[in-house]
Amino acid sequence: MTNGNTGAVAGRRVAGAEPRTVYHSPPAVLAGLASLATTVDHKRIGILYGVTAFAFFLLGGLEALLIRTQLLRPHLGVVSAETYNALFTMHGTTMVFLAIMPLNAAFFNYVIPLMIGARDVAFPRLNALSYWIFLAGGLFLNASFLFGTPPDAGWFGYANLTTRPFSPGPAIDYWMLSLQILGASSIIAAVNFIATILNMRAPGMTLMRMPLFVWMALVVQFLIVLAFPAVTVGLIFLLFDRFFGTHFYDVSAGGDLHLWQHLFWIFGHPEVYILILPAFGIVSEVLPTFSRKPLFGAQVMIYSGILIGFFGFGVWSHHMFTVGMGPIADSAFAIATMIIAIPTGVKIFNWLATMWGGRLRPSVAFHYAAGLVALFTIGGLSGVMHASPPVDLQQHDSYFVVAHMHYVLIGGSLFGIFAGLYYWWPKMTGRMLDERLGRLQFWLVAVGFNVAFFPQHFLGALGMPRRIYTYSRGSGWELWNFVSTLGAYVLGLGVLVFVVVAIRSLRTAGARASGDPWDGRTLEWRTSSPPPAHDFDAIPPVYGRDTFWREKYGDARGQKPAPRVETPDPHGIHLPSPSGWPLVIALGLAVAAFGAIYHLALVVIGAGLTVIGAFAFALEHHRNPAHVEQVGNLGVDHRKLAMWTFLGSECFLFGTLIATYLAYKGRSVVGPQPHEILNIPLTTLSTFDLLMSSLLMVLALAAVQRGDRRQARLWLAGTALFGAIFLAFQAYEFTAFVHEGLTLQTNLFGSTFFVLTGFHGGHVTIGVLWLLALLVLDLRGRLGVQDATKVEVAGLYWHFVDVVWIVIFTVVYLIP
Amino acid sequence: MTAHPAHASTGTYLKVAVILSVITALEFAVIYIRRLTPILIPLLLTLSAGKFALVVMFFMHLRYDTKPLTFLFVSSLVLAIGVAVAVATLPGEFLIFTR
Numbered sequence: 001m002t003n004g005n006t007g008a009v010a011g012r013r014v015a016g017a018e019p020r021t022v023y024h025s026p027p028a029v030l031a032g033l034a035s036l037a038t039t040v041d042h043k044r045i046g047i048l049y050g051v052t053a054f055a056f057f058l059l060g061g062l063e064a065l066l067i068r069t070q071l072l073r074p075h076l077g078v079v080s081a082e083t084y085n086a087l088f089t090m091h092g093t094t095m096v097f098l099a100i101m102p103l104n105a106a107f108f109n110y111v112i113p114l115m116i117g118a119r120d121v122a123f124p125r126l127n128a129l130s131y132w133i134f135l136a137g138g139l140f141l142n143a144s145f146l147f148g149t150p151p152d153a154g155w156f157g158y159a160n161l162t163t164r165p166f167s168p169g170p171a172i173d174y175w176m177l178s179l180q181i182l183g184a185s186s187i188i189a190a191v192n193f194i195a196t197i198l199n200m201r202a203p204g205m206t207l208m209r210m211p212l213f214v215w216m217a218l219v220v221q222f223l224i225v226l227a228f229p230a231v232t233v234g235l236i237f238l239l240f241d242r243f244f245g246t247h248f249y250d251v252s253a254g255g256d257l258h259l260w261q262h263l264f265w266i267f268g269h270p271e272v273y274i275l276i277l278p279a280f281g282i283v284s285e286v287l288p289t290f291s292r293k294p295l296f297g298a299q300v301m302i303y304s305g306i307l308i309g310f311f312g313f314g315v316w317s318h319h320m321f322t323v324g325m326g327p328i329a330d331s332a333f334a335i336a337t338m339i340i341a342i343p344t345g346v347k348i349f350n351w352l353a354t355m356w357g358g359r360l361r362p363s364v365a366f367h368y369a370a371g372l373v374a375l376f377t378i379g380g381l382s383g384v385m386h387a388s389p390p391v392d393l394q395q396h397d398s399y400f401v402v403a404h405m406h407y408v409l410i411g412g413s414l415f416g417i418f419a420g421l422y423y424w425w426p427k428m429t430g431r432m433l434d435e436r437l438g439r440l441q442f443w444l445v446a447v448g449f450n451v452a453f454f455p456q457h458f459l460g461a462l463g464m465p466r467r468i469y470t471y472s473r474g475s476g477w478e479l480w481n482f483v484s485t486l487g488a489y490v491l492g493l494g495v496l497v498f499v500v501v502a503i504r505s506l507r508t509a510g511a512r513a514s515g516d517p518w519d520g521r522t523l524e525w526r527t528s529s530p531p532p533a534h535d536f537d538a539i540p541p542v543y544g545r546d547t548f549w550r551e552k553y554g555d556a557r558g559q560k561p562a563p564r565v566e567t568p569d570p571h572g573i574h575l576p577s578p579s580g581w582p583l584v585i586a587l588g589l590a591v592a593a594f595g596a597i598y599h600l601a602l603v604v605i606g607a608g609l610t611v612i613g614a615f616a617f618a619l620e621h622h623r624n625p626a627h628v629e630q631v632g633n634l635g636v637d638h639r640k641l642a643m644w645t646f647l648g649s650e651c652f653l654f655g656t657l658i659a660t661y662l663a664y665k666g667r668s669v670v671g672p673q674p675h676e677i678l679n680i681p682l683t684t685l686s687t688f689d690l691l692m693s694s695l696l697m698v699l700a701l702a703a704v705q706r707g708d709r710r711q712a713r714l715w716l717a718g719t720a721l722f723g724a725i726f727l728a729f730q731a732y733e734f735t736a737f738v739h740e741g742l743t744l745q746t747n748l749f750g751s752t753f754f755v756l757t758g759f760h761g762g763h764v765t766i767g768v769l770w771l772l773a774l775l776v777l778d779l780r781g782r783l784g785v786q787d788a789t790k791v792e793v794a795g796l797y798w799h800f801v802d803v804v805w806i807v808i809f810t811v812v813y814l815i816p
Numbered sequence: 817m818t819a820h821p822a823h824a825s826t827g828t829y830l831k832v833a834v835i836l837s838v839i840t841a842l843e844f845a846v847i848y849i850r851r852l853t854p855i856l857i858p859l860l861l862t863l864s865a866g867k868f869a870l871v872v873m874f875f876m877h878l879r880y881d882t883k884p885l886t887f888l889f890v891s892s893l894v895l896a897i898g899v900a901v902a903v904a905t906l907p908g909e910f911l912i913f914t915r
Contacts, residue, residue, distance in 0.1 A: 198884070226892060230899070262903055313895060636882050644885050648892025655900035662904035684844045688837060691867075694875050695833040702826060792877075799876045803868045810864035814847055815857055 038578035040124035046110030053102035060094035084469035092155025114524035117202025132586035137181035151175035159249035199632025204542030216281030227270035229652035234263030279416020291358025304343035337387035364438035368419035375411025400460025426513030444494030451487025538566035584613035668747035686729035693722035
């Protein structure tokens with residue numbers, strides 16, 4: 001469908017060159033909720049993320065106020081001990097996974113394409129899928145309240161507290177399944193944004209010219225892609241322990257509880273940077289704008305962010321100094337933790353240097369950005385204290401840690417988010433926020449936060465443990481708990497005032513915002529507020545770092561660049577059509593998750609919905625011209641880039657599964673042992689079969705690329721057949737093992753072997769289904785030369801499954 | 817449409833498949849040769865790494881594709897191996913250090 005122009009663009013348009021926006025079937029004109037449910041526009045999805053996450057943030061805040069009310073005075077009975085456990089578990093889980101992360105995702109969605117001069121993200125429908133899966137996960141987790149069984153084992157759910165004997169009800173099932181759903185949403189979104197940022201930048205926007213916010217977002221996406229698989233595997237083990245009686249966290253069967261702690265914190269520490277780096281990016285945009293100076297040492301800031309992300313993977317065990325890893329391991333993680341403070345310190349000093357000598361405009365956004373610099377520094381310094389194992393032994397599980405964590409996540413992340421809200425609100429809504437009320441709101445939050453959390457350092461030093469639901473009179477903790485609770489209420493009031501400020505702005509009280517209300521430096525300010533559906537009438541030119549500022553005022557010497565002519569796309573602007581299938585897939589996942597707890601029939605219905613939705617999703621825009629040209633800045637197709645990124649994530653997933661098999665090798669307390677049961681000659685044959693399937697796959701790709709349909713069909717069918725033969729070998733092997741007495745429940749070897757090889761078999765099954773779908777397309781004459789990338793991407797997945805088996809064959813079967 | 821990047825020829829694919837088959841046969845054979853027992857684990861890991869590299873370089877075309885893809889995959893793989901080694905050595909001796 002051709003929609004003509006949207007007609008309401010007030011941005012910089014080339015005179016006489018009206019853009020022609022082209023949508024593709026089905027018709028894009030949908031109204032109201034249907035429009036929202038099927039939107040694939042990054043800006044609307046960003047707003048959906050923002051509104052949903054803010055609602056969850058209010059819920060998490062309410063839980064926090066109940067916690068603080070219970071601790072106001074000794075021996076209060078506002079809530080029971082059991083309810084208190086649920087409150088601190090849900091508060092932590094909600095704030096981390098349902099509030100801070102998705103509030104950052106709201107900015108990623110809304111701002112990144114605008115900042116890099118793109119019309120949307122690389123995969124708009126996948127973007128919608130990420131949002132709906134996030135919503136499904138969040139609602140599913142909170143549905144536990146309605147069923148009277150909220151999770152209650154802490155936000156990091158240490159095993160074996162979470163195993164069936166110690167948590168017999170469905171509470172932990174809600175927690176575990178919702179985190180899996182939310183993890184899937186995060187990884188899908190991260191792969192999408194990596195492809196978008198690396199491949200969809202406007203011409204001239206080199207990596208080093210990208211705004212700091214985009215850089216920090218890029219680092220965060222890599223952290224998500226690489227860190228989430230570890231906790232995914234940890235949760236898979238927990239799921240199998242709880243539902244199928246495996247022994248991953250069963251000490252009596254030889255299991256090691258440290259396994260969960262390692263898997264959780266391998267994810268959990270990078271997660272801290274996932275939460276804080278976007279705030280660093282926001283501050284790095286806000287401070288230069290309101291100081292009217294370029295960011296001091298921008299390149300060093302970029303490298304610092306990369307280093308923080310890299311070192312973030314080498315410090316996880318500083319959360320575990322108390323478990324007894326030994327002095328050398330403790331020292332190694334302590335040193336790594338102290339090193340990570342260096343690039344963080346660089347950022348603090350560079351922000352100060354950016355403000356130094358600038359013509360400061362103390363907007364509310366600036367207040368929050370400067371507030372972050374001060375308050376995050378306090379949280380960072382107490383973090384360096386924890387890097388020392390002897391000090392950490394004293395502070396571990398005390399209120400000192402609670403204070404530290406909140407100085408990082410409120411003083412850091414939340415202040416950054418508020419800075420971003422005040423900064424980009426005019427762009428998102430076309431209306432300004434009330435600066436006077438905003439300043440009041442800032443001071444309520446800033447004062448309330450410090451009064452609430454600074455005293456918690458004293459409480460920790462006085463020995464108050466975290467997670468106790470009450471305390472005795474005469475403990476010495478009464479005064480600071482009282483003060484802390486008062487501060488929490490002031491903080492809560494500050495958040496409510498923001499709601500008022502936001503509603504007033506939307507209900508016409510807010511002045512209309514121009515396209516560039518702050519005299520901004522980056523490309524998002526170059527289009528109207530709010531931007532049109534297609535973001536820019538023509539892809540904007542990029543003149544250097546802070547390109548829009550250079551365009552307006554020139555470089556440091558005031559020399560303006562020669563203006564480049566913006567030529568609208570002669571074929572019109574291609575925008576993808578809306579899709580309802582992401583919502584169907586997410587709904588299927590939620591139904592299946594409920595089924596896992598309550599009834600197998602629901603699992604079948606949910607899985608059916610998901611599979612049908614996924615197939616319809618994959619096939620609905622098969623020949624959409626908007627999807628044809630997908631080669632971007634890296635000279636590679638978005639889909640290939642996304643698949644390689646995903647395979648990097650899969651390296652972590654299988655690496656963790658294989659590592660667990662090795663960690664538990666020889667620890668089974670009963671037989672059979674691997675050497676008594678593994679059939680190496682048979683597995684050598686199945687390995688050969690899988691290797692040859694890879695040969696057939698490359699032959700199929702070559703045939704599609706040269707347009708030889710007969711050969712393409714033959715080799716695709718052959719690959720799928722060889723895959724099916726491999727699965728038949730695996731089914732035979734599993735059946736034989738069960739007959740010989742080895743099941744998932746028999747011993748640690750059975751648990752690790754079946755889960756590892758079973759997951760690999762699951763990947764092969766998905767590969768076979770994918771190949772069959774391609775075969776169907778080919779039989780319908782819809783797999784031409786122009787579709788070769790689809791076959792190549794399927795091939796990459798297939799070959800990866802093959803190389804994973806190469807490792808499994810050696811590690812599990814051949815090494816004695 | 818952009819042109820497809822140059823990939824290996826069918827002859828190269830067949831040669832790689834033959835080498836993969838030979839290495840798999842070797843892997844199967846060496847576990848029965850007692851004299852190789854002292855070096856069996858490094859030998860098997862080397863053979864496995866060789867197969868892994870061949871599939872990734874030729875069948876997955878990383879040898880012919882743009883360098884950033886290689887960087888993307890190899891850096892993820894190296895980091896994953898590092899973390900996996902730490903987890904695998906968890907019982908008894910964490911990393912290479914005694915408790």
